[in-house]
Each structure stands twice: as structure tokens, then as C-alpha cells.
Amino acid sequence: MENVENVKYEEVGIGEDKPQIMPKKVKIEEYKISSVEKDGKKIGDKLTLLVKHPSVTDRLIEVSQAKYQNGDKLKVSGLWIKLDSDLKLPYKSAVANMLRSLSATNIKDLVGKEVDTAADESGYLVIKAY
Helix, strand or coil: CCCHHHCCHHHCCCCCCCCCCCCCCEEEEEEEEEEEEECCEEEEEEEEEEEECCCCCCCCEEECEEEEEECCEEEEEECEECCCCCCCCCCCCHHHHHHHHCCCCCHHHHCCCEECEEECCCCCEEEEEC
16 A cells, blocks of 8 residues: 555545445454543543454454443444442443343453344444343
8 A cells, every 4th residue: 555645635536335344243352441532631431342253254343332222212322431439330321231231240241242233323333232
């Protein structure tokens, strides 16, 4: 791939339409919790699940959102890590909803689980937690 600094944007053509990864059952291989910053300021910690997808054999896919039941509606939310006053995950958080739906008591219990995925409005994979 050519260095972007040498590219003349006015001469760049249209790329090919690459197929999206379709929602399927995946296996959670690993997880990571990362600090997220915006404009140099920490805005929170986010859970990312690294999953093995049956259609992608050369790498693990990162999934950092879940789709879960919120009242009458399905909601897609980032897997933000927050703690309540008892130093537990808030009961109604996306992470807690996902853990309950996957019969896990904590984040490290997710490793090795096979879970369904869904697509969000943009077509990105999210954990199906309902």
C-alpha cells in the first residue's frame, strides 16, 4: 500500500464494495478493557470482546457493543464499564444485561462461550443479548 502522504486525492478512484461480516454464532476467545479518551480526556473504560467468527479465519473480530432488551425495545449500546456505589456493574447497564443473558457472573466467565451476534443499524456485529 502506498504511503497516504503521496496520494493525490483528486486522482483517487472508487474502491470495491467489500462484503460485511454476517451475524453468526461466534466464540469469545479473549477480552480487553481499554480506557477511551476524547480530546485528551478520559471518558471511560470499554469492554471489547475478541471473537472467532466462522467466516473469518485469519484474525479475531473485535465486538464492543451489545443488543439487549430495554423495556419494550431492543437497544444497542457500547460495553462501557462503570461501577455502582457497591463496586458492582450497574444492573441495567449493557454489560450487566449481556452477562445475564449469557449466564455469566462476571466478564472473565465470557471466555470460551459461544454466542449469537446481530447487526446494528450500520451493519456492524454486536453481541445478541436478548
